[in-house]
Amino acid sequence: MxxxxxxxxxxxxxxxxxxxxxxxxxxxxxxxxxxxxxxxxxxxxxxxxxxxxxxxxxxxxxxxxxxxxxxxxxxxxxxxxxxxxxxxxxxxxxxxxxxxxxxxxxxxxxxxxxxxxxxxxxxxxxxxxxxxxxxxxxxxxxxxxxxxxxxxxxxxxxxxxxxxxxxxxxxxxxxxxxxxxxLAEMRHLTRTSFRVATVAPSAQLAALPGVHDLHAEGDHLAFDVDTDALQPVLSALAAAGVSSLTAAPPSLEELFLRHYGDELPVLEEASAR
Amino acid sequence: MIRLILLQARRDRIFLTVWVLGITLLLFVSTAAVATEYGSDEERSQILGLALTTPALLALRGVPNGAGLGSAVFFQTFASYAVGVGLMNTFFATRHGRADEERGRRELVAATPTTRSASLVATLLLGLIANIVLGILAFLGFVAGGTDAQGAVVAALALALIGLTFLGVGALAGELVATSRAANGVGAVAVLGAYALRAIGDALGTPDFDALRLETAWPSWLSPIGWGEQTLAFTENRLGPLVLLLALALVAGGGALAVRSRRDLGASLLPERSGRAVARAGLRSPGGLAWRLHWPSLLGWAIGAALLGLVVGSLATVVANASENFPESIQVVLRSLAHGGRSDIIGVFVAAIAVLIGLMAAAAGIQAVLRAREEEADGRAEQVLGGPVSRPRWLLASVGIATVSVLVVLLATAVATFASFASAGDLDSGWRSVGQILVQAPAALVFVGIGALLIGALPRLSVGLTWGLFALAAVIGLLGGLLRLPDWVLDASPITSVPAVPFDSVGDAVLALGIAAAVAIVLALAGAALFHRRNVPA
The missing domain is CATH 3.40.50.300 (P-loop containing nucleotide triphosphate hydrolases)
Known part of the structure; x- marks a missing residue:
């Protein structure tokens, strides 16, 4: 399959x-x-x-x-x-x-x-x-x-x-x-997007393995987590206290934009030729 | 209610206006044409006498009742107008009835404080107004064409009442079936069925040559259009048949209203017919599919061809009898159409008509072969070619069905023409016509080959280009002689290659037919080969 x-x-x-x-x-x-x-x-x-x-x-x-x-x-x-x-x-x-x-x-x-x-x-x-x-x-x-x-x-x-x-x-x-x-090889593609309101310091989260692209959005923190690194992140969040949380798998488009954004112009040029 | 009527009138302002004015204009023009072409009583008596001896003419035209101008117009044109008026009304009823319901517009109206039948009542009232306007304009058209006013009133009333009858029938059809397509189908079948019933009754009628009248047979009395004819407008001006029409209009319209006020939204009196859960055994290959898709069209072509054949046979006899009086110009036209050195007028006439029949067969074949391109463009070919089917086989399946179509159309016409000559006792002309029609086959098949070649070579242009080439070849074939086009142009059209029957020289004729057939086969195979090599869909 x-x-x-x-x-x-x-x-x-x-x-x-x-x-x-x-x-x-x-x-x-x-x-x-x-x-x-x-x-x-x-x-x-x-x-x-x-x-x-x-x-x-x-x-x-x-x-x-x-x-x-x-x-x-x-x-x-x-x-x-x-x-x-x-x-x-x-x-x-x-x-x-x-x-x-x-x-x-x-x-x-x-x-x-x-x-x-x-x-x-x-x-x-x-x-x-x-x-x-x-x-x-x-x-x-x-x-x-x-x-x-x-x-x-x-x-x-x-x-x-x-x-x-x-x-x-x-x-x-x-x-x-x-x-x-x-799929196992491609695990890095399947990150989960988090959006949380928490008092946990952002530096502490950013230091955890498998956390990417951490940034603040208003009073929320947004970041992506590798699937196999979910457990420590969840523990850290639970310890710090969370007032709201959404977690979603990234859409394919997002993945492409993130992973291949740089290559896009090159590829499009190649396919146009 | 007024708002609903205004709404429907606004949505229909162009369609209804075009129909009503179109029918009126046609009526005025043809009345005037009859008045100029057959100006005197003698001329009209002559043509009516001819018609009375020719059942096919009676079937096409109607009931002769005397040689007055009005009567002649009524005989020539009434049944055709009745069909126009009838179709206008059934389509109108569906457009505001079942079609609105299907698209969900009736739901919007029904959600407002109106009764369930309000929109249907509005449709019927608007239809009533349209038919009254049509009646008044028709009356003016008849009178302006030079007929007497009393007869014009009766004829116009008959037309308007036929309109109302079919308005009711159309409304009832919308209550019977669940789709607008089916409702339009039922309506059209009702109108054409009424025309056909009176055609049979009129053709089987007993002529009275002294009074130039026809006592129609009973089938005419089963048809609303037949009732309209039975008013014998311009002579007897009977009103009894008008009462029949009014009664049927009220029954049909009332029936539609009764069903409408009782049924659910979206429901229909007849449950929607479901199709086969399992396909017939023949539907297992590209050929089976092509046949399944094309046979309804082919049936239509064959019926049309057979009717044409019947008319040709009876018309040929008329033409032969009347040919001494033919102006030179018409004889020239016929001879140029016939592309042959026939001297007798029946031979020339049959050869000329056979060219038209050949074109008709070619058109049926082109339609069948171009269906392949339609399948490809609509994305359905992909599913068949995704199975173990080679591309040449897929395209040649359509070519095969196209070939069958050409042959069926020609055979149907040939058989009907023969039957029509045979009923007049002229077996000799019958056999000759059969031959003359069947020899059209190779030329018609060349067009099928052109279609297949273009599908393979220029898929995107194939449909337009094939019909364009067909039109060009048809014009060259039909008018080339008259236009005095050079020989090489004439020879370029397959139509002109068809030899005349009986053959002047068997060798030349067989050679001409063989070349056309070979060209058709080569074109089709080249098309299949090119199709094999190109991308799908393209």
């Missing part, structure tokens, strides 16, 4: 389309199952399920017809599996696609992808438009696919989603991979 992270416009969908052989890369190389996705697209696609980022369905076809069309081209759905997915995603297969909301269109694409087992699932922002209950159904389904030995490539711009699901992560920015590794 590999997460593919990047802000909007970073080139996530383009990369996935290259892996599908829909676009020809104009530099670098890509292999899927050890083969060239452009030349061997048909063979590769037999063992591959794809959920596009912006699901566009045939307005006159019902959800059920769409699912059947897409799975039959790969060899046909397992009926029991199809029924279970329809039930769990609470999707009415008799409605015409023009009547589906964005979330329901997404569900059609997901059911079509999971109703026939594949070796590789390429999912482009698969949870956009899903409510939290459906997101958990989706997570369960992805885990089931992994237990069957499948590989999942999941693109997203939501860090927490990738954190929950993926073992490895690649982060791209302006068309370049800027980080690749296991």
């Amino acid at each position: 590999h997460g593919f992270l990047g802000p909007n416009g970073a080139g996530k969908s383009t990369t996935l389309r290259v892996l599908l052989g829909l676009l020809r890369s104009n530099g670098g190389s890509a292999t899927v199952f050890g083969r060239d996705p452009w030349a061997d697209a048909v063979d590769i696609h037999r063992d591959l399920a794809y959920v596009p980022g912006d699901v566009s369905l045939w307005p006159n076809l019902t959800g059920g017809e769409t699912i059947d069309l897409l799975t039959r081209m790969r060899g046909g759905a397992e009926p029991a599996r199809r029924d279970r997915l329809l039930r769990e995603f609470e999707l009415d297969p008799k409605r015409k696609a023009r009547g589906y909301s964005k979330g329901n269109r997404q569900k059609v694409a997901l059911v079509a992808a999971f109703a026939r087992p594949a070796k590789l699932y390429i999912l482009d922002e698969p949870t956009s438009g899903l409510d939290p209950v459906m997101e958990s159904v989706f997570r369960a389904e992805v885990q089931r696919a992994q237990e069957d030995g499948a590989t999942v490539l999941l693109s997203s711009h939501i860090l927490s989603e990738v954190e929950q699901l993926c073992q490895r992560v690649t982060i791209i920015r302006a068309g370049r991979a800027v980080e690749t590794g296991t």
Whole structure:
């Protein structure tokens, strides 16, 4: 299970389309199952399920017809599996696609992808438009696919989603991979942002390991803490006394701005060339 | 209530004005045209006599009732206006009824201190006003065209009452079904069904050649448009059918009001029809998908083509009988259209019409093949190509369905034309027409090939460019001879390559057809090859 992270416009969908052989890369190389996705697209696609980022369905076809069309081209759905997915995603297969909301269109694409087992699932922002209950159904389904030995490539711009699901992560920015590794290796990316009203002296907090970017905002202190350094910070805060506290994982955009802000102009120049 | 009416009138000020004035203008112009073209009673008797022997003309036009100017206008134009007025009213009712509800606007109005049916009452009252205005303008149009006033009153009243009837039907359709699309569909089917019923009844009617009248068969009496015709305005001026129309208008409008005041917001009398939970067995490949997406359009093309075929057959006989009186100019036009050295007038006429039928088949094919580009641009192709489907196979699936479309349109027309000649006892012309229509196939397929090539080569321009080239080729093919364009320009249009049947030289004809077919195949394969090599979506 590999997460593919990047802000909007970073080139996530383009990369996935290259892996599908829909676009020809104009530099670098890509292999899927050890083969060239452009030349061997048909063979590769037999063992591959794809959920596009912006699901566009045939307005006159019902959800059920769409699912059947897409799975039959790969060899046909397992009926029991199809029924279970329809039930769990609470999707009415008799409605015409023009009547589906964005979330329901997404569900059609997901059911079509999971109703026939594949070796590789390429999912482009698969949870956009899903409510939290459906997101958990989706997570369960992805885990089931992994237990069957499948590989999942999941693109997203939501860090927490990738954190929950993926073992490895690649982060791209302006068309370049800027980080690749296991989540443990990337721990430094997952800092928690604190905003507290406390009497603890700022110098004492700033001296703790894993505390970054400490600064005062009015009568509040704001700082980021590495995930594995949370415990000592919390102890220090508890000892000093806290009158209000908010803690939030940093958004991906913030991370990018902080970590790659300097490189941005360079990268953009490179991609413009 | 006044506010609601004003609100709807304001939202509709352009649409209603255009419809009402458009119909009135059309009515005035055609009345004046009939008055100048068939100025004397003899001329009108001649054309009416011809019509009475030709069921297809009766089906298209209406009920002849005497040779007076007003009667001739009424015969020629009433049914067509009735369709225009009917559609205006059903669309109007949906726009302020189901469409408003679908978009959530009715909810806003219903939240104010008004009754549940208030907006529908406002729509019906505004529709009533619109139809009264239309009636007055129609009366003025008839009189200005030179007809007598009494008949004009009856004809205008009939039009306005047909309008009111379909206003009620449209309102009722909005209560029956849950989407504006479906409501418009039901309304349009009601109007066209009424036209078709009277077309059948009129075509099967018993002609009275002395009085130049037609006793229509019973299907006409099932149709509100048929009732309007039965007023026999300008001769008998019957008022009984008008009462029927008024009664139906009241029943339909009242029914709509009754449902509206009892139902929930967003509900409909007929529950929304749900589709298939499981796809049919055929929907498993790009070809199956292309067929599933295109067959409703193809059905429309085929029905249109068959109707055209029926008309062609019966018209050809009329043309042949009347050809001695044809001015030289019309004969020149027909011969230039026919692109062949046919000497007999039926042959020339059929060849000329076959060119049009070929263009129609080509248009059906272009529509089918360009659907592939539409699928790509709307992001749906990606999902199919994400499966184990090669790009050439995906594009050629659409080419295949386009080819089927071309052949179906041509076959439907050929069969209908043959049936129409056969019913007149002219089997020889029937067979010849079948041949003349079917030989259009390769030329029409060339356009399908052009579409496929452009999808592969210039995807973003393909739609506009394909239709543009089609229009250009059509103009060259239809008017090239008249415009005295040089030969090489004429030869550049596939349409001019179609040989005349029976072939003057079998060898040349087979060669011409073979070249066109080969060009079509090469173009389509080149398109598939180029599509194989380019990015999707592009």
